[in-house]
Amino acid sequence: MSVTDSRRRGTGPRHDDTHLSEPRPDRTEDHGLRLPIAGKYLLAALRFSLGWVFLWAFLDKTFGWGFATPSEGAWINGGSPTSGFLENAPAGPMADFYNSLAGQAWVDWVFQIGLLGIGLALILGVGLRIAAVTGSLLLLMMWSAALPPENNPFMDDHLIYAMVLILLPILAAGRYVGFGGMWGRLPIVKRYSFLK
Numbered sequence: 136m137s138v139t140d141s142r143r144r145g146t147g148p149r150h151d152d153t154h155l156s157e158p159r160p161d162r163t164e165d166h167g168l169r170l171p172i173a174g175k176y177l178l179a180a181l182r183f184s185l186g187w188v189f190l191w192a193f194l195d196k197t198f199g200w201g202f203a204t205p206s207e208g209a210w211i212n213g214g215s216p217t218s219g220f221l222e223n224a225p226a227g228p229m230a231d232f233y234n235s236l237a238g239q240a241w242v243d244w245v246f247q248i249g250l251l252g253i254g255l256a257l258i259l260g261v262g263l264r265i266a267a268v269t270g271s272l273l274l275l276m277m278w279s280a281a282l283p284p285e286n287n288p289f290m291d292d293h294l295i296y297a298m299v300l301i302l303l304p305i306l307a308a309g310r311y312v313g314f315g316g317m318w319g320r321l322p323i324v325k326r327y328s329f330l331k
Contacts, residue, residue, distance in 0.1 A: 170306070179260075179312035182303050185296065186257025189270065193250035210247065217242050220280070227282035249273055260313020263304035264331050271297040304331065 170178075195202050196216035199209025208214035221237035236242045249269055256266035278284075278293035285291075302308075309315020315331075324330045 175311040178303070178306055178308040181299065182257050182260060182263075182308045182311075182313065185299060185303075186254050186259075188254075188296070189250050190254025190258060193247060193254055196250070197247065210243065215243050217246050220277075225280045229279050229282065233280045246273075257303070258313075260309030260311070260315040261318040262330060263309045263315065264329050267300045267304050270300045274300070 192203075194200065195204050196214075197210045199206040199212060199214065204214070204216075204219075206212065208219070210216050215238040217236065218238040221233050221242075225231075225233035250273075253266045253270040253273070256262040257270075274293040274297040278291060278297075281291075283289065307315065309318065309331075318324055319331055
């Protein structure tokens with residue numbers, strides 16, 4: 136009996152050869168979304184780039200490499216990684232609140248640990264759900280500290296970054312040129328899906 140005969144009778148395996156002539160994008164394991172290979176690499180580049188933004192901020196504020204933070208203002212030299220922004224940038228309705236946080240040791244530690252954790256999670260492609268929530272919260276706080284934005288009634292780069300952060304775990308971006316696939320197979324991550 137041939138494959139064609141078994142198809143007509145409704146018995147045997149069903150084979151469809153049409154997929155051989157056209158490339159078929161893979162589906163992400165989590166959502167069934169079709170994503171071409173170029174899209175996977177673009178997501179990986181986007182994830183890595185945004186991770187580098189967070190990681191670089193941590194490194195420059197910690198060591199004072201002279202880009203945004205001079206050496207004498209480095210955290211390791213006794214500087215406060217939050218005081219520059221929180222003392223000078225806040226405007227609008229929440230300015231007093233943010234000014235009161237400037238230079239407090241616990242704020243510095245939470246901010247720096249957040250930058251490091253979010254940056255590493257994005258670069259490695261692991262823990263993207265937690266990175267998306269914490270990173271978006273940090274970005275929304277920075278956005279609200281400078282209300283209204285300088286060049287737009289409400290939109291600025293902080294909101295755009297926050298939306299991208301939320302999109303990355305939705306698209307399972309950690310699986311592309313990252314360790315997200317291996318991370319997702321760990322028993323603890325399978326048990327507690329918020330760790331994905």
